[in-house]
Amino acid sequence: MKKFLAMLTLLALPVLTFAEDKLDSGDTAWMMMSTALVLLMTPAGLALFYTGMTRSKNALNTFTMVMGAFVLAFVVWILAGYSIAFGTAESAGVQTFIGGFGNVFLDGIKWTDLSGSYPTYVFVAFQGTFAAITIAIASGSVIGRMKFSTWMVVVALWGLVVYAPITHMVWGGDGALLFDAGALDFAGGTVVHMNGGLAGLVLAILVGKRAGYNKVAMKPFSIILTAVGAALLWFGWYGFNAGSAFGANAIAGVALLTTTIATAVAGMTWMIIEWFIYKKPTLLGVASGIVAGLVAITPAAGFVGVGGAFIIGIGGSVIGFFGVVVLKKMFKYDDSLDAFGIHFLAGLWGALMTGVLALNDQDLLWDGPLKESGDRMGQFMVQVESVLVVGAWTLVGTVIVYFVASALTGGGRVDDESEEIGLDESIHGERGMNL
Amino acid sequence: MKKIEAIIKPFKLEDVKEALVEAGIEGMTISEVKGYGRQQGHSELYRGAEYVVEFIPKVKIEIVVSSQEFADTAVNAIKEAAHTGKIGDGKIFVSDISSVVRVRTGETDEEAL
Numbered sequence: 001m002k003k004f005l006a007m008l009t010l011l012a013l014p015v016l017t018f019a020e021d022k023l024d025s026g027d028t029a030w031m032m033m034s035t036a037l038v039l040l041m042t043p044a045g046l047a048l049f050y051t052g053m054t055r056s057k058n059a060l061n062t063f064t065m066v067m068g069a070f071v072l073a074f075v076v077w078i079l080a081g082y083s084i085a086f087g088t089a090e091s092a093g094v095q096t097f098i099g100g101f102g103n104v105f106l107d108g109i110k111w112t113d114l115s116g117s118y119p120t121y122v123f124v125a126f127q128g129t130f131a132a133i134t135i136a137i138a139s140g141s142v143i144g145r146m147k148f149s150t151w152m153v154v155v156a157l158w159g160l161v162v163y164a165p166i167t168h169m170v171w172g173g174d175g176a177l178l179f180d181a182g183a184l185d186f187a188g189g190t191v192v193h194m195n196g197g198l199a200g201l202v203l204a205i206l207v208g209k210r211a212g213y214n215k216v217a218m219k220p221f222s223i224i225l226t227a228v229g230a231a232l233l234w235f236g237w238y239g240f241n242a243g244s245a246f247g248a249n250a251i252a253g254v255a256l257l258t259t260t261i262a263t264a265v266a267g268m269t270w271m272i273i274e275w276f277i278y279k280k281p282t283l284l285g286v287a288s289g290i291v292a293g294l295v296a297i298t299p300a301a302g303f304v305g306v307g308g309a310f311i312i313g314i315g316g317s318v319i320g321f322f323g324v325v326v327l328k329k330m331f332k333y334d335d336s337l338d339a340f341g342i343h344f345l346a347g348l349w350g351a352l353m354t355g356v357l358a359l360n361d362q363d364l365l366w367d368g369p370l371k372e373s374g375d376r377m378g379q380f381m382v383q384v385e386s387v388l389v390v391g392a393w394t395l396v397g398t399v400i401v402y403f404v405a406s407a408l409t410g411g412g413r414v415d416d417e418s419e420e421i422g423l424d425e426s427i428h429g430e431r432g433m434n435l
Numbered sequence: 436m437k438k439i440e441a442i443i444k445p446f447k448l449e450d451v452k453e454a455l456v457e458a459g460i461e462g463m464t465i466s467e468v469k470g471y472g473r474q475q476g477h478s479e480l481y482r483g484a485e486y487v488v489e490f491i492p493k494v495k496i497e498i499v500v501s502s503q504e505f506a507d508t509a510v511n512a513i514k515e516a517a518h519t520g521k522i523g524d525g526k527i528f529v530s531d532i533s534s535v536v537r538v539r540t541g542e543t544d545e546e547a548l
Contacts, residue, residue, distance in 0.1 A: 053481075217486040219479070278480050288482060325483035338482065 024117035030248035031118045031126055037239025038129040042070045042136050045236050049229030049291065050140050051432070052222045053284070053337050057422025058144045059221040059432035062337075065139040065148070069155045073132035076159040080104050081131050082124050084164035086172060095175035099168045116246055126243065130188060131163050134196040140337035141200030144210045145419050148427050150412040153405035154203070162199065162397035166390055167191050182368025183386035184358055184379070186255065187244035189299025189351040190390045197344025198391060201335055202398040207412050209334035211419050221432065223284050230287035234263055237294045241301040251364060255301035258309035259294065265313030266293025266320075273321050292320035292342050296350035300357065303364055308357035315353065316346040348387060355383035436532040436544065437506040441496045442468065443517040443525040448494050454516035455498070458508045464497040474523030493525060499532055501545045 047066040054062040087099030094100055103109060115123035135155050169177040170191050185191060241259045245252035270289025275281040296316025297309060323341030335341055358370060365371035369378030406412035418426035443451055469490035476489035500506050510527055517525055537547035
């Protein structure tokens, strides 16, 4: 089968390259717009989503953790992240895991180069916004007690050691581990959300709980900000998911619709669960459901149909709610803003369900067992493999990154007094709101 | 001279004020306070994490009147206007006042009221 496919690819390749090596202004316009949309998700969407949930004494620090992570991670992406993720290593053994260092500082990429039907430069920037949001997601687990200096070192190292290799393995093209296995991850369920969410949990455990966790009331600064953040995330997510079709085309249309359906259904689901269990529908609940739905549909966006989007949306909220309300209490970790509970678990659900619910449609599917032979069980096992590989790499990589960062900055945690005063004042010398 | 302190539900303040004005009480001091009695607190729920808010907002009205008669009138006015019949309607305290001074004129006691 593989041989047959290789022949098929060889036959098809010259035609494809010829056809795709022409710049399409519609595709280019959409990809530039998508880049701007994904960018909005981090320093506006995620930053507000998180800030609203933190205590007021740490609100400004939370925003800075997200925005600081974004700017630094993007710079690191240009320096070497892109090369490690999307470069092509000469040795096959290296290519399995990383793309090498041939494109460090974008060396070797000309402004006239095309990635399909739009400029490679646009692809670099588009993917850079993904790299930057992924580590920013993890910040939600450690707000209120991690040193900002440690966080900045974590961000820089993590982008190279964890994010870029995982991106390469999943999306890095021929020779990359999970790409060759045929893993389906449309826009980053494993690469971005599982990855960022699990990194958050690992950091939360390593840096320890906030002082007074589960003893004192830790009331959110403003749920309104969180809700606005969720709305901006949703808006930007059209670039994230529909942009991951890499063109202004019908597949982007599929992703746009499934993203909207799953998200709306997930928002409703979370609201209903809370209403049923706690007798009150909460705004934080609706906002959480929206984000859980967005995360869950991400790996599946361009692969599933309307029914699939419904199932993924409902399940995303159910499993997210379970993570946040049940798992967190059971294992007593302080995943402060639930990066793990929502991003990892809903991402995991989405990644696995992509294997189950992907339409058997040759024009939508990527190469993999399902496309080649209609082997759904085989596809599901590939999804399981991708989840395990990404999980293991993130786990080990994040532990290493944290210990190095902690050693370089003299401990990863602020002192007790700074934590008590609040990180806004003790780290930044600013306040989130002067009333 | 008597001082009346009434702790009431904040949304009843306008009704109580009108009732006191109708009863001939010309001045009052109010403050926003927090506390709890039989009503206890309420709880807030964020992603399943429950926080009990023990102290709930109330309004405290303070009035000083010249006689027991006026005090009774005021107490009745407040009692009727602030009443909802539910737990948490509040309490009224009456106490003696030994002296009063009007700052502007230097008048004392009943004349100062």
